[in-house]
Amino acid sequence: MTCWLCARPLGRRVEWHHPLPKSRGGRVTEPVHPICHRTLHATFTNHELARMAAAGEPIAERPELQPFLRWIAGKPPDFHAPTKRRR
Template structure:
């Protein structure tokens, strides 16, 4: 819907919304831009005293939860590179790199 601007002229609200949209936030694990669905993940689990949160894709968070225990996540802390050193996580990140930001799939069950 077009509205008259105070300084004269007409503007289209849709154009202003698109240009005012902030840039997408990168995922903490894979580095891809996050889509519409965004999860705020605690790298150090709350049960282990974690307070900080990082933005992640739901599929990335589910992969971490399926492959690591809370103790392992606590040891890695805020350092995503320690998690990426795990061959399973590295393979997942390489696989998901070319997917759409809102891509989601089922994750294999915990291998504990």
């Protein structure tokens, strides 16, 4: 199984992300690494995530996530580091 955001293999810890936030009626979940999940929510609000999901926009292609995705690409599945907060 691979991470919905970064496409790396998943490790021991798996979290489940609602592409359409649960607060906006989302029911479908996707497996993600904990660090990827925290980065998604530190980068985007639920309103932004809902808008992207409704538009069918591939979130991994967003310019805001490109530095993170390049950085995480070579890390092992269970890698963890503190997540920077949204400015």
